[in-house]
Amino acid sequence: MASVISFDAVSKAYPAGGPGRSRAAGGFVAVEDAGFTVEPGSIVGVIGYSGAGKSTLVRLINGLERPTSGTVRVLGVDVGRASAAELRGLRGRIGMIFQQFNLFHARTVRGNVAYPLRVAGWSRADIDARVTELLDFVGLADKAGQRPRRLSGGQKQRVGIARALATSPELLLADEATSALDPQTTAEVLDLLREINRRLGITMVVITHQISIVHELCDRVIVMDQGRIVDHGDTYRVFAHPRAALTSRFVDAVTQGVPQGETLEALRxxxxxxxxxxxxxxxxxxxxxxxxxxxxxxxx
Known part of the structure; x- marks a missing residue:
């Protein structure tokens, strides 16, 4: 089965003053020589500190940016060579979950979830049935008529997830989807994402700076630093045998209290x-x- 996402020697450079961290001749490189695949049905985490290139990676995946060099293929579409119409079609097959929810405050919960279906030209009856199904799935059937301002952060994110699922996407991109939430609500959202993957089989790419999210949710992980992929692979392997200093720092953040140095050697x-x-x-x-x-x- 073909990969859902394939990056082959991908770089993205911007003119001087643009986003990025690594300085190149005449500009900045936000992503440099990236290569990886995402297989169907998997949950892949992309982790790194601010400025690592994670957001640019997302924009390359959903066709909002084209690579400066290399090849990006998403759901069979060559992002670098696709026409504008082909890229619009690709984005229609991708669901997005945002950090700040990006809800329409003047619309009800039902109206927010219905919006992409109206844009896609669904009939009123089909929209009503689909929205009811989705709100029940994310546990917000009783909030359908409320405005976002009356919802908690976790409830707003559930609306965002329902909206992302509305058109039955083949790929779900979650960009810092839990960083604005408290620990308990984060756990509930992770449970929902896990259930979506299990029941619907949707491939997910999760962008985060929180290693605990990768630890709890992801099958595989990509570690980015200053535009480059410094470690990637099976989550257990990356955690157990980190290949980069940055990976080790992330792992240390979730293993606080583990003996180090002379104490560890004495125990061994x-x-x-x-x-x-x-x-x-x-x-x-x-x-x-x-x-x-x-x-x-x-x-x-």
């Missing part, structure tokens, strides 16, 4: 395994069960 010298357990909202019995699976004796 005594033999056995060093087991790290992420304790969130779990009971002591849950943690004990994890220890038991690894043959560790102890109490919590």
């Amino acid at each position: 010298a005594r033999g056995g395994e060093l087991l790290s357990v992420d304790v969130n909202e779990v009971t002591s019995d849950d943690v004990t069960a994890v220890l038991d699976r690894h043959g560790v004796r102890g109490t919590v």
